[in-house]
Amino acid sequence: MTASPAPVVILVAPQLGENIGMVARAMANFGLSELRLVNPRDGWPSEKALSAASGADWVVEGARVYGSTAEAIADLGVVLATTARPREMAKPVLDPQAAAERLAGRIDAGETAGILFGGERAGLDNDDVALADAVITFPTAPEFASLNLAQSVLLTGYEWFRTRGLEGGRPRQAAPPLAPKADLQRLFEHLESELDAAGFLFPPEKRPTMVRNLRTIFLKADLTDQEVRSLRGVVRALSELKQRRGTDTN
Known part of the structure; x- marks a missing residue:
C-alpha cells in the first residue's frame, strides 16, 4: 500500500494487542499508514493485533517499536499530543479539526509530523505531553468524556482525511523546516x-x-x-x- 504524506500515529504504552489492531483499522480507514509503538505492554509482534485489524495488515506489519517516547518522535518536526485532562503546561489546545489543519500545513511545507496517543488506562503522562508542540482535546459530553484508544485515533484520522479532501492536497506557502x-x-x-x-x-x-x-x-x-x-x-x-x-x- 502506498499513501500520501500523512502524520505518524504513535501509541505510548498500549496495553492490548486487540486495541492496537483496532487502531490500525481506524488508521487505514482514513489514509494513515505509519504506526509506532512505545513499550507495548504485551510485547510485539501480536497475532491479536493482526486479527483485530480486520485486513489492515500492512499497518500492523509495518509498525515499529521504540523504548521511549523521545526516541519515537526524534525524527519528527511537529508533534501533537491527545489528552482529555487539564494540564499545568501552557500549551496551545486544538480541537481535532484545528489539529488536522495545522498538521496539513506543516506536511505540505515538507515537514514530518506525528500524533501521540496514551495507553488505555491513564493516557499520556506529563513528561510525554511536555514533548509535544500542542495538545488535541475532543469535544465530548462533560458527564462522560472518556474515549477508548481506537475512538481517539478514528476521530483524529477522520478530521485529517476530511481536511485533505477539502484542501485537495494543494501545496501551501512553504515555511522554514522545523528542527527535528x-x-x-x-x-x-x-x-x-x-x-x-x-x-x-x-x-x-x-x-x-x-x-x-x-x-x-x-x-x-x-x-x-x-x-x-x-x-x-x-x-x-x-x-x-x-x-x-x-x-x-x-
Whole structure:
C-alpha cells in the first residue's frame, strides 16, 4: 500500500494487542499508514493485533517499536499530543479539526509530523505531553468524556482525511523546516545541564515542573534547525563566559 504524506500515529504504552489492531483499522480507514509503538505492554509482534485489524495488515506489519517516547518522535518536526485532562503546561489546545489543519500545513511545507496517543488506562503522562508542540482535546459530553484508544485515533484520522479532501492536497506557502525533535532534545539537555550547574533548577522537588515549563516555552516557538543551532551557541557562549570569569577570579 502506498499513501500520501500523512502524520505518524504513535501509541505510548498500549496495553492490548486487540486495541492496537483496532487502531490500525481506524488508521487505514482514513489514509494513515505509519504506526509506532512505545513499550507495548504485551510485547510485539501480536497475532491479536493482526486479527483485530480486520485486513489492515500492512499497518500492523509495518509498525515499529521504540523504548521511549523521545526516541519515537526524534525524527519528527511537529508533534501533537491527545489528552482529555487539564494540564499545568501552557500549551496551545486544538480541537481535532484545528489539529488536522495545522498538521496539513506543516506536511505540505515538507515537514514530518506525528500524533501521540496514551495507553488505555491513564493516557499520556506529563513528561510525554511536555514533548509535544500542542495538545488535541475532543469535544465530548462533560458527564462522560472518556474515549477508548481506537475512538481517539478514528476521530483524529477522520478530521485529517476530511481536511485533505477539502484542501485537495494543494501545496501551501512553504515555511522554514522545523528542527527535528532529536535536535530539540539535545538543546533541552544542554540548557538544563547549564541551569543545574548555575543552581537555577532548585529546589529538587520543583525541578520536573520547571523543566517542563521551560521546554513548553521553546516548543511553542516552532523553532527551525538554524534557530536551535543559534540557541545552543548562546548557551555555550554564556557557559564559556562564566568559566572565564571564574578563572579570572581565581
